[in-house]
Amino acid sequence: MKMNHATRGFHEANTVTAVAAAPNGEIFDLEGYAAVGMAGNRLQVLTPDDTIDMPHGSELMLLPDRHPIVFNFDTLDFEVLTRNPFEPGEPILAVGAFNSPGHVNRLSCAYDDSSASSLLPLFSYGAAGFLDQGFRSAAICVDKEPRQDLRQMPLHRVKNGVDQMRNKYPSNRLIRHIEHCALSYGCPAGKNFFLKRYEAPLPTAQACNARCLGCISLQPDPVLSACQNRIDFTPSPGEIAELALEHITRVKHAVVSFGQGCEGDPLTAFDVIEPAVRQIRDTTDKGSVNMNTNASMPDKIERLCRSGLDAIRVSMNSTQESHYTAYFRPRSYSFQDVLASIDRARTGDAFVAVNYLNCPGFTDTEDEFNALHRLIKTHDINMIQWRNLNYDPKAYLKKMEQVQPLSAPLGMGTIIERLKKDFPDLIHGYFNPPKERYRKAGL
Numbered sequence: 178m179k180m181n182h183a184t185r186g187f188h189e190a191n192t193v194t195a196v197a198a199a200p201n202g203e204i205f206d207l208e209g210y211a212a213v214g215m216a217g218n219r220l221q222v223l224t225p226d227d228t229i230d231m232p233h234g235s236e237l238m239l240l241p242d243r244h245p246i247v248f249n250f251d252t253l254d255f256e257v258l259t260r261n262p263f264e265p266g267e268p269i270l271a272v273g274a275f276n277s278p279g280h281v282n283r284l285s286c287a288y289d290d291s292s293a294s295s296l297l298p299l300f301s302y303g304a305a306g307f308l309d310q311g312f313r314s315a316a317i318c319v320d321k322e323p324r325q326d327l328r329q330m331p332l333h334r335v336k337n338g339v340d341q342m343r344n345k346y347p348s349n350r351l352i353r354h355i356e357h358c359a360l361s362y363g364c365p366a367g368k369n370f371f372l373k374r375y376e377a378p379l380p381t382a383q384a385c386n387a388r389c390l391g392c393i394s395l396q397p398d399p400v401l402s403a404c405q406n407r408i409d410f411t412p413s414p415g416e417i418a419e420l421a422l423e424h425i426t427r428v429k430h431a432v433v434s435f436g437q438g439c440e441g442d443p444l445t446a447f448d449v450i451e452p453a454v455r456q457i458r459d460t461t462d463k464g465s466v467n468m469n470t471n472a473s474m475p476d477k478i479e480r481l482c483r484s485g486l487d488a489i490r491v492s493m494n495s496t497q498e499s500h501y502t503a504y505f506r507p508r509s510y511s512f513q514d515v516l517a518s519i520d521r522a523r524t525g526d527a528f529v530a531v532n533y534l535n536c537p538g539f540t541d542t543e544d545e546f547n548a549l550h551r552l553i554k555t556h557d558i559n560m561i562q563w564r565n566l567n568y569d570p571k572a573y574l575k576k577m578e579q580v581q582p583l584s585a586p587l588g589m590g591t592i593i594e595r596l597k598k599d600f601p602d603l604i605h606g607y608f609n610p611p612k613e614r615y616r617k618a619g620l
């Protein structure tokens with residue numbers, strides 16, 4: 178098989194067994210074959226050392242029209258399996274892991290897509306296998322906080338919370354919208370508001386000034402479907418402040434966040450957000466007011482920080498302008514505006530996290546790592562939130578390769594460890610931290 182790989186020294190005892198799926202979705206392990214992960218063109222046999230027990234809340238995803246790449250212990254080589262070796266004639270399909278929040282993909286699942294005609298749905302596809310009666314994920318735990326642990330979010334308690342808020346705020350349209358997100362989409366942020374836990378969402382924006390390839394709220398690509406609909410009204414500053422203050426006054430170390438999956442970019446709704454932030458801060462200095470954003474408008478970021486915004490989380494698939502532009506496809510701003518927003522926020526003493534959309538084989542390339550290293554150093558970044566890019570990995574890598582040939586992958590584990598060594602104060606995680614955590618650290 179032409180892709181670059183190492184095959185020496187592998188035998189069944191020190192590897193993880195391959196898994197695959199039948200067309201009906203049944204998932205099974207393939208004795209005699211090892212599971213394989215990929216980072217760009219690099220194939221890697223999965224071992225117990227570079228995998229973890231599949232995290233609770235993760236899902237195994239069948240990859241339509243894609244066949245698994247496995248390692249065959251008879252031939253001691255990689256191969257594409259199109260038929261089930263144990264059920265002659267039965268087609269088999271590749272399986273990937275959609276790892277639960279707090280876990281970043283070390284490797285994508287390895288598959289052949291030569292017979293595929295359309296993109297994969299908007300999920301991430303981590304490498305997975307089977308070992309000792311359980312599924313394993315080639316993932317790295319970056320955040321242990323149970324903020325989105327579904328076991329701690331029983332539906333009956335969410336419904337109780339919805340009833341209480343209906344009685345207390347019968348005319349707040351934004352709380353009604355969050356109700357729908359929590360009960361229909363199962364949105365963990367929406368549920369947490371009604372459960373009085375951690376972080377509450379403040380979706381506000383119907384528009385966006387970017388056209389991300391993998392946008393989950395408004396999909397430009399007819400082949401792909403957005404995961405949820407965008408909010409179809411603009412809440413008033415009063416409705417926003419009411420929801421935020423309800424959460425801040427009830428939850429210890431509360432976080433409230435603009436910029437959710439069910440909206441465009443919050444900076445496009447600045448005119449209602451800025452007065453809402455002022456209302457919140459005129460009432461209390463408790464809680465952390467955060468904005469998840471593409472950070473495209475430095476002036477507005479500066480004014481929001483002056484009004485009391487505590488933190489921004491800046492989404493990036495790449496810290497290299499050309500690769501960023503190829504994915505975000507900005508309409509009315511440039512990567513330089515994003516960097517200027519980060520500097521204004523830091524000057525305004527706001528906490529800055531990068532929402533780093535990771536895809537092994539691109540994120541861990543030498544060029545991308547060096548650019549990330551420069552960004553952290555030059556722009557005083559406080560945190561990297563390691564997230565898995567929800568987009569067809571092979572299609573994405575092709576797009577990034579079109580911008581510029583990709584350098585060799587260093588390994589996700591390697592780049593995270595190197596950053597920890599080079600930037601000891603840099604926070605690594607997944608969730609927006611409360612200010613009590615980063616102010617204490619002097620950030």
Ligand code: SF4
Pocket residue numbers: 385386387388389391392393394395440441442471
């Ligand atoms: S910035 Fe967010 S809302 Fe805008 S296109 Fe990208 S993913 Fe969609």
